[in-house]
Amino acid sequence: MTSFFFRLPLMQRFRPVAALAGVLFATAGLHGLAHAEQPPSFVHDGTLTICTNPTLPPMTFVKGQDVSHPEGYDIDVAQALANRWNARLSVVTMDFTGLFPSLSAQRCGLVMSGIIRMPSREKSFDAVTYQDTALVVVGRKGTPSLTSMDELSGKNVAVESGTSYITRLGVVNDALVAAGKPPMIIQQYPTEEQVVQQVLIGRVFAFVSQDVELFYRMRQLKDKLHVLITPDIPDYRHFAIYLRQNPQDLTALQSAVTALETDGNLQALRTKWSVTDPSTGNEAPSTTSSAMFDWAAFFSALTSTAFLHGALITLSVALISHFIAITLSVPIAIVLNSPQRSVLKIVLEGYVSLFRAAPTLLQLLFIWNAVPQFFPIFREQWFTPFLATILALSINESAYQVEINRAALSAVDPGQELGASALGLSRRDIYWRVIFPQAFRIALPPTINEFINLLKITSLASVISLQELLAVTQIQVARTFAFTEYYAAALVYYLVMVFFFLFLQKRVERRFAWSDRKKVVSNAA
């Protein structure tokens, strides 16, 4: 116990970075101490880290503007667990598809994100049930209820990608095909609110979800949705907390959950978030969503700190990555342009081809999820999604930038170098005073193009939980269902940023009057 009190302030001092996660401090009160148990091995340095995809109300979602602080039933359960183990809670938010890879890469101790307990997942991970639920098939109000899943034959059904619903619907489809009927057409969407939206806008006939979450959506969307059928599928009756396989940890977590159940903690949280009751309202923000564009929602999104923060992350990731990329690419381009063959040149050629060929998204996922398995240093706290994104994008972008620089450098007349060296200029001056200024003019337009591209590509980093502009937008949409208004606000941010850089390009190009006889003459006149 003394060691705990001794360590806590130290840890806080050495762990100031909370950019990726809302760090919620455990209230280590008397209550917590009374129940203190030996913490499981996934609690590191007195911190319980959980991975969650906060787009699944009321289990895990963002209620306010601050996207780094998800709330919900899962988060409260995690907090209660942390309290039992005298640990602080740290919440890492990311795309659903990133959850299990992050657990493997030891970026978090637990995945708590309203995920169904599935035998297939338990092959790779241990699971502890903490909440009963049921699978539901939901359609628009007015759609007649179904008596059997077979009636979905030939219909469009939306599900969240990465979830186990897809496999389950596959089983239904196999049965349909075996019976000679057309299968369901399954559409996958990356977030839950997009799944719901497909039903609301009438693109799909139904979506598949859990009752718990549906209760929340029903309140939020008033009477727009309606349960078509609750199929009796035993596999889908429990939500589970997932952890890396470890018998001791499993027992510890199991007994902690059981204790929370017995002492009434879980029941209190169920009531708080109305997890089991469709009628009583728990401040679910009801949407006034209509066909009309809601200007107020649009302007409040536009001026929200969440959007501003997301845009700043997008901008700084793009600027820093591109700066590093350019710095790397200039010497590489010079080496590749030189006539001599060398080992270095072959290695650099390989580097450029590899990173031009590999998809950017794959590089991001690789650096975030695969690299830590070989180099544990990359799963430490300092390696934030921000750094990981900059690392991935710098490398990726430098490969493209090398090609731009090579073209620009070889477009400079070789006589320039000759003329400069005949004047006695040093190699350094030849490059900095003579060749680079001329190559810069040629490289500028394609480089600005690359930058604009990069600015937009940062949105890929939401898969590794970077809270950039588009990730923020998605999370805010999940909260409010104001698709049009929030997308429009995000668009405005992107446009403003891009137009600013196009403007900058024009200004800089004006200084290249020396390259164009007509311009110089008219300027002189």
Add this chain to the structure above:
Amino acid sequence: MQHEPTSPPMISVRGMSKLFGEFVALDRIDFDVSRGEKIVVLGPSGSGKSTLIRTLNRIEPHDSGTLTIDGKLINDKTDPIQLRCMVGMVFQNYNLFPHLSVLDNCILAPMRVRRMSRIEATTLARRYLNQVGIPDQADKYPIQLSGGQQQRVAIARALCMQPEVMLFDEPTAALDPEAIVGVVSIMDELSEQGITTVCVTHEMAFSRRIADRIIFMDQGKIVEITPPEIFFTSPKSDRAQNFLNQMLRY
């Protein structure tokens, strides 16, 4: 031109050869150039004229033989920057820096290499721009100038390094007769200032007018070195006679 026979040659070349792979571009060249002398190098296309003058400032390092400039042996141990401060060069296509104004073209090397202040360098540059007859073009960019004006900027730029030897590769190739006269008078002034010039050209009247001696080259070898009045009237070699006949026919 009177030269004290005791003064050591400005440029001294002995058995110098230059290879491009297997190809012998310069074949055991020997010659001396006195201080302040004006040498014109003539010869058919591909005979190695450009290669020869490029070896003199080591833009093309020679492969064998010796090269001495102002008494100093020039080889791979020579500081190229020192050498180029002493030997200036004007290229056929000028190689002006298009992104810099005329003045900035002229002051870049004095400031960066000779470590002059901007004011010193500018004063010097204006003096040479004046000498080559374009004092009022200093603030223009190269692209705004005529070919003849660009040629003069290239000369002024080289002169700003205050070299003792000036190398010209076909300085008149892109010029009309009037502009050629201008270059001739610049070269006269250079030699009055004691600057040694080596000039490659195809212009017969021009060579006759400026040369103290003519070096005639063919296939990487020096065929003869003669004063112009002898070279143009009664060259020693048949090869030179043929060359002259062909040149005069056009």
